[in-house]
Amino acid sequence: MKSKINFRIATQNDLDKIVEMLSDDILGSQRERYEQPLPNSYKQAFDATSSDPNNELVVACYDNEVVGVQQITFTPYITHQGGWRATIEGVRTSSSVRGKGVGTELIKYAIQRAKERECHLVQLTTDKTRPDALRFYERLGFKSTHEGLKMKI
């Protein structure tokens, strides 16, 4: 299956499937609103992401069907001698392909894009209630060196 997966920047037409995937998840089901019509906030975020050269909303496709999503943000930082970083967020795969390596391919693609954008670091945070996700990222070579702190405002 792996060789048949390809990646592209999401279009407005993918938004419905993206929100469906984000919602089809224990944590996502509590915080997303997958309904018709989609809440306008998703469209606004899509427009903001799409028009920002430092954000890429990426979909994974298999047989022309969207089966995965992730958002990659490229940020110029003063720290680390002024190094750019890539931050990965919102990684989800369609339940129809779960366990088939699409998630791994998504992350590998993000790492490739980070290299193309001359980042020195790829980073993400993963909820401590997802031990499987932590192991998944550690297998891919991520190091759990930091605490990920959040504050709702």
Added chain:
Amino acid sequence: MKSKINFRIATQNDLDKIVEMLSDDILGSQRERYEQPLPNSYKQAFDATSSDPNNELVVACYDNEVVGVQQITFTPYITHQGGWRATIEGVRTSSSVRGKGVGTELIKYAIQRAKERECHLVQLTTDKTRPDALRFYERLGFKSTHEGLKMKI
């Protein structure tokens, strides 16, 4: 002292002091290069940050002297119903004022900016080798709900 601290966007003239503060730190001393002239990568990162409406390199000033720095990045995300987040990075205070609450005021300022930019979340990662920093952020109301994963590339 608190009431006399003010905040502004950093200018090119602040860059030397900023890099000095980033370097004057156990972890920073290993990864920054505070030398004259400053490595060009800092200037490039400063230009990239300054020209990006979603990045703010902020300095804290006391008596017109720069005594603290942080970078705030605003990111539109598809997740959380298309919510914007503010990410704080590179928080440092001058050793001349350490312990006087400048760090607290910096973070409070970042939270204020996040609210002004209509973010729903403020986030940061802190190195697990800095237990004092973790306690500092938890006292300010951050929750250590996530693992912060990094991969050097």
